[in-house]
Amino acid sequence: MSVNLAGRSLLKIVDLTPEELRYLIALSREFKQLKRDGVPHKRLEGKNIVLLFEKTSTRTRCAFEVAAYDLGMGVTYLDSAGSQMGKKESIADTARVLGRMYDGIEYRGFSQELVEELAEKAGVPVWNGLTDEAHPTQMIADMMTIEESFGTGLEGLKLVFMGDAQNNVGASLMAACAKLGMHFVACGPRKNMPREDFVEQCSAIAAECGGSVTLTEDVQEACTGAQVIYTDIWVSMGEPDYLWSERIRLLSPYRVTREVMALAAPDAIFMHCLPSYHDKNTDVGAQIAGKFGVTEMEVTNEVFESAQSKVFDEAENRMHSIKAIMYATLAK
Ligand code: CP
Ligand code: NVA
Numbered sequence: 001m002s003v004n005l006a007g008r009s010l011l012k013i014v015d016l017t018p019e020e021l022r023y024l025i026a027l028s029r030e031f032k033q034l035k036r037d038g039v040p041h042k043r044l045e046g047k048n049i050v051l052l053f054e055k056t057s058t059r060t061r062c063a064f065e066v067a068a069y070d071l072g073m074g075v076t077y078l079d080s081a082g083s084q085m086g087k088k089e090s091i092a093d094t095a096r097v098l099g100r101m102y103d104g105i106e107y108r109g110f111s112q113e114l115v116e117e118l119a120e121k122a123g124v125p126v127w128n129g130l131t132d133e134a135h136p137t138q139m140i141a142d143m144m145t146i147e148e149s150f151g152t153g154l155e156g157l158k159l160v161f162m163g164d165a166q167n168n169v170g171a172s173l174m175a176a177c178a179k180l181g182m183h184f185v186a187c188g189p190r191k192n193m194p195r196e197d198f199v200e201q202c203s204a205i206a207a208e209c210g211g212s213v214t215l216t217e218d219v220q221e222a223c224t225g226a227q228v229i230y231t232d233i234w235v236s237m238g239e240p241d242y243l244w245s246e247r248i249r250l251l252s253p254y255r256v257t258r259e260v261m262a263l264a265a266p267d268a269i270f271m272h273c274l275p276s277y278h279d280k281n282t283d284v285g286a287q288i289a290g291k292f293g294v295t296e297m298e299v300t301n302e303v304f305e306s307a308q309s310k311v312f313d314e315a316e317n318r319m320h321s322i323k324a325i326m327y328a329t330l331a332k
Pocket of ligand 2: 233
């Protein structure tokens with residue numbers, strides 16, 4: 001069956017079929033090759049997109065901007081400080097205005113309901129650039145990175161998410177792995193596991209697609225023989241600062257260390273969506289070090305800088321995959 005995503009939004013991974021996911025991953029790799037070969041690909045010339053950011057970003061914003069330029073599109077960036085959005089005009093009204101001017105809308109913010117409402121009202125494709133619940137564009141880049149690293153299909157590979165598995169990236173990885181027939185393991189304290197109903201939904205998908213979903217507090221059980229060890233920051237954007245002390249206490253046993261990587265398969269890779277607190281070279285990293293005496297959080301600097309670490313390939317792949325997502329949904 002051929003895949004046609006024209007006119008569709010990308011709001012969360014479970015909305016895509018396994019075929020659609022695989023198509024986006026393959027298309028991302030094609031765009032990467034075109035870029036590498038220096039072949040121009042202004043396939044969306046004459047179109048314009050707008051990027052709405054209620055939370056900060058480096059990768060997602062730059063990936064959308066560079067991808068749009070490469071495809072020949074115009075781009076506008078709006079945040080809460082530089083527009084009426086959120087203060088004098090609701091997101092829903094903003095969406096309806098922007099839908100009259102732009103061919104596609106990226107939204108990064110807090111509420112998943114809001115990005116879904118935006119997609120309903122805008123009349124043009126809406127791409128979720130991260131909400132409190134989901135980070136779907138990150139998933140296409142991540143799966144592409146895993147495929148490139150192993151040079152094989154994704155089916156049957158074991159991916160372990162260490163730490164705050166209830167967050168947007170942990171939950172989205174669970175969905176993506178389930179759809180692609182991979183074995184997803186969330187490894188962390190019970191309190192930080194993904195929502196129960198979502199675990200059930202993804203377990204059912206995984207069972208259909210030949211994969212599995214496991215939740216465990218046991219690092220050894222989780223990481224033994226894994227191909228991918230993935231982690232993310234312990235306090236996500238929008239969460240209150242007072243959570244740091246509890247999260248450091250609960251999640252420190254789940255830090256990705258050299259010992260954790262040694263449990264995994266010999267050719268295992270380390271992944272992180274970034275940004276990461278792997279040293280004291282950030283304002284937050286320095287503050288946490290001063291207050292709690294912790295100098296490396298979700299991953300040690302040694303693992304982050306190791307040959308097994310694919311974090312910068314992953315970051316680059318955000319651009320190629322966002323290009324694929326925009327092309328698949330905007331081209332006729
Ligand atoms: N991974 C990711 O979404 O990074 P940014 O927050 O910098 O966009
Ligand atoms: N869980 C992180 C992901 C950042 C890309 C956050 O939401 O802040």
